[in-house]
Amino acid sequence: MNKVWWVLQKDLVAEFRSLRVWPSMLLLGVVVAMVFGLQMDLLPQQKQRLVGGMLWLAVFFAGMAAIERSFSAERDDACWDGLRLFPVDLSLVFWSKWICNTIALSALEVVLFPLFFALSHVSLLAHPAELLLVTMLGNLGLSAVGTLVSALATSIGRGGNLLMAVVLPLATPVILAAAEATRMIAEDALNQTFWRWVQLLLAFAVVFVTVGTLLFPAAVED
Amino acid sequence: MTAPQPAIQTVLLSKSFGLRPVLHDLNLTIPAGQCVGLLGVNGAGKTTLLRCLASLTRPTSGSVHWFGEAAADKPQSRRLIGMVGHESRVYPQLSLRENLVFAARMYGVHQPESRADHLLQDVGLAARASAKPREISRGMQQRIALARALVHNPPILLLDEPFAGLDAHGSEWLVRMIDSLRNEGHAVCFTSHDLAVTQQLADVVYELRSSRLEKVRFYGPNLMMRAAA
Amino acid sequence: MSLRNRLHAACGLSAIAFVAVAVWMAACIAPTEQSMGDIQRVLYVHVSVAWLGLCGFAVMAVSGVGYLLTRNLRFDHWFQSAGELGWITSGLTLATGSIWAHEAWGTWWEWEPRLTASFVLWLIYCAILLVRGSLDDPHQRARIGGVLGVMGAADLPLVMMATRWFRGMHPVSPQMDPLMRWTLLVNVLAFTALFAWLITERRKQLRFRQSNDDLQRTLIGRMKCSHS
Numbered sequence: 001m002n003k004v005w006w007v008l009q010k011d012l013v014a015e016f017r018s019l020r021v022w023p024s025m026l027l028l029g030v031v032v033a034m035v036f037g038l039q040m041d042l043l044p045q046q047k048q049r050l051v052g053g054m055l056w057l058a059v060f061f062a063g064m065a066a067i068e069r070s071f072s073a074e075r076d077d078a079c080w081d082g083l084r085l086f087p088v089d090l091s092l093v094f095w096s097k098w099i100c101n102t103i104a105l106s107a108l109e110v111v112l113f114p115l116f117f118a119l120s121h122v123s124l125l126a127h128p129a130e131l132l133l134v135t136m137l138g139n140l141g142l143s144a145v146g147t148l149v150s151a152l153a154t155s156i157g158r159g160g161n162l163l164m165a166v167v168l169p170l171a172t173p174v175i176l177a178a179a180e181a182t183r184m185i186a187e188d189a190l191n192q193t194f195w196r197w198v199q200l201l202l203a204f205a206v207v208f209v210t211v212g213t214l215l216f217p218a219a220v221e222d
Numbered sequence: 223m224t225a226p227q228p229a230i231q232t233v234l235l236s237k238s239f240g241l242r243p244v245l246h247d248l249n250l251t252i253p254a255g256q257c258v259g260l261l262g263v264n265g266a267g268k269t270t271l272l273r274c275l276a277s278l279t280r281p282t283s284g285s286v287h288w289f290g291e292a293a294a295d296k297p298q299s300r301r302l303i304g305m306v307g308h309e310s311r312v313y314p315q316l317s318l319r320e321n322l323v324f325a326a327r328m329y330g331v332h333q334p335e336s337r338a339d340h341l342l343q344d345v346g347l348a349a350r351a352s353a354k355p356r357e358i359s360r361g362m363q364q365r366i367a368l369a370r371a372l373v374h375n376p377p378i379l380l381l382d383e384p385f386a387g388l389d390a391h392g393s394e395w396l397v398r399m400i401d402s403l404r405n406e407g408h409a410v411c412f413t414s415h416d417l418a419v420t421q422q423l424a425d426v427v428y429e430l431r432s433s434r435l436e437k438v439r440f441y442g443p444n445l446m447m448r449a450a451a
Numbered sequence: 452m453s454l455r456n457r458l459h460a461a462c463g464l465s466a467i468a469f470v471a472v473a474v475w476m477a478a479c480i481a482p483t484e485q486s487m488g489d490i491q492r493v494l495y496v497h498v499s500v501a502w503l504g505l506c507g508f509a510v511m512a513v514s515g516v517g518y519l520l521t522r523n524l525r526f527d528h529w530f531q532s533a534g535e536l537g538w539i540t541s542g543l544t545l546a547t548g549s550i551w552a553h554e555a556w557g558t559w560w561e562w563e564p565r566l567t568a569s570f571v572l573w574l575i576y577c578a579i580l581l582v583r584g585s586l587d588d589p590h591q592r593a594r595i596g597g598v599l600g601v602m603g604a605a606d607l608p609l610v611m612m613a614t615r616w617f618r619g620m621h622p623v624s625p626q627m628d629p630l631m632r633w634t635l636l637v638n639v640l641a642f643t644a645l646f647a648w649l650i651t652e653r654r655k656q657l658r659f660r661q662s663n664d665d666l667q668r669t670l671i672g673r674m675k676c677s678h679s
Contacts, residue, residue: 193618
């Protein structure tokens with residue numbers, strides 16, 4: 001378990017020193033939010049219905065741009081081969097990358113949530129605990145899918161770009177569930193259906209993390 | 223008493239990419255304490271063979287054994303392998319010392335910090351310990367790559383083109399280094415284009431031609447004869 | 452023709468005959484539905500292909516796991532054939548469902564839980580087949596397919612349970628005339644038989660291509676050897 005932490009620490013230190021991925025992720029998120037904001041010249045009630053979906057689409061697109069590159073640093077100077085030669089279960093590496101990507105997504109949301117609030121005037125903070133729950137579950141699921149697919153993409157090298165197109169359909173259930181749940185928070189409708197969506201988010205997070213843990217060693221082969 | 227298991231043994235090792243066969247039914251044995259040189263033109267499959275030996279690439283058929291144990295069966299057995307590739311395998315954002323400490327921790331080495339300092343001393347980079355990999359010369363990069371590969375003192379050392387891009391001084395140092403490792407009982411396998419260095423360093427030399435290994439014998443400088451291995 | 456081939460052909464012919472009977476039952480035997488008229492008959496095909504779209508994915512995911520465990524390309528032949536046929540049936544599900552919805556709901560498409568989940572399933576099929584098509588090395592193709600297939604299988608329970616978990620418009624086992632029920636059953640069985648036969652045929656084709664490639668590779672290896 002220590003090793004999960006060592007890899008995570010290495011990744012975070014490298015990212016904070018080089019600032020290669022996160023700033024561009026945040027910028028992309030802000031741009032997407034702005035484009036959505038421009039389109040949202042609507043009545044308050046209509047905004048309430050839209051804001052969840054737009055928020056999560058912005059998180060998805062900006063976040064995937066970051067997650068896609070979470071292994072590209074390993075590709076430089078063939079660090080990837082060095083990582084694969086360590087006598088540790090590669091599933092632990094999946095956990096490090098997964099946690100790192102979840103942190104990246106959370107950082108993105110810290111910027112995007114206030115921004116969407118400012119642009120749409122929809123009060124998202126009426127139910128902070130529920131919003132936090134939905135956001136965390138959504139992040140965990142999204143980053144698990146993203147991490148596994150970007151590992152696959154890295155393992156096939158140049159042909160990997162196409163693979164990132166697969167993430168969208170695979171992650172759609174998570175995005176949909178998170179968007180619907182966020183919409184219900186915005187509309188102040190925390191009924192049984194809301195909790196269904198939360199359950200779905202939880203189920204997908206658990207499934208994707210399990211699948212990722214089990215299949216990661218196969219995903220990073222050459 | 224049974225004979226000691228060879229450090230590396232391949233059984234009918236084959237690898238092909240799509241329709242292109244790269245390695246065909248190779249049987250290679252490297253006992254501990256032996257240094258094997260691999261020659262071959264560009265694209266002959268030297269790197270692929272080395273990657274198969276390190277379990278980085280899964281062979282299409284056949285198998286690789288380290289000390290009698292099937293390679294890559296258990297993650298723990300990867301501890302037996304140290305490898306220097308074309309590239310240095312150090313993270314450009316971390317300093318040389320941080321890179322070695324990270325690798326030592328991942329290998330579960332006791333006291334990673336002092337091991338890193340010790341290695342930096344060994345490869346003569348102690349003065350540049352806090353430099354970033356991009357700030358140092360090619361020769362020094364090769365040294366840090368070697369230190370990175372030796373961090374867990376592996377009994378098997380694989381080197382891919384270790385002499386490429388080194389000046390006379392650098393390659394002399396590397397020859398001495400590899401020589402002393404071999405004498406300590408490490409099994410070494412390296413690829414090279416340089417006949418003179420290969421002849422000087424290796425106990426056994428093979429050439430990879432047409433997906434097969436041929437044993438090479440030297441008769442005087444640059445005069446060699448091949449025989450099917 | 453060997454006995455085995457003849458048996459295979461006989462299976463195929465009887466599957467096709469079975470489907471013909473089923474379609475005839477759907478078109479002529481089953482009673483006409485009162486509110487929708489003849490359009491409702493598309494339902495018999497719709498339910499059958501929807502079931503097969505799910506089956507195809509399940510076969511794909513299981514053979515993906517099979518490949519990852521054994522690294523035997525035989526599993527990948529199953530994967531590819533199930534993937535292709537599953538993609539077709541899953542696409543047909545959306546098409547026939549759309550026709551039905553146009554009559555029943557007055558709209559071609561509705562963003563309703565089960566429809567959305569089925570659409571996502573079809574997209575995943577598309578993505579997996581596309582990515583696999585872009586790769587040359589058979590083992591790489593099989594490995595990538597296996598991992599993606601297992602991940603995509605998470606959508607299967609969603610398609611099945613969508614109507615139960617979330618209120619939607621999609622009907623769930625409505626009351627039916629017994630004759631309609633029998634027709635539906637016959638249709639599902641007949642299409643499943645045809646599907647199974649097509650999968651095995653396609654798999655055989657892929658296996659032949661594989662042995663052809665193996666043969667070529669051996670020949671190239673021999674030639675290289677004799678040249679040197």
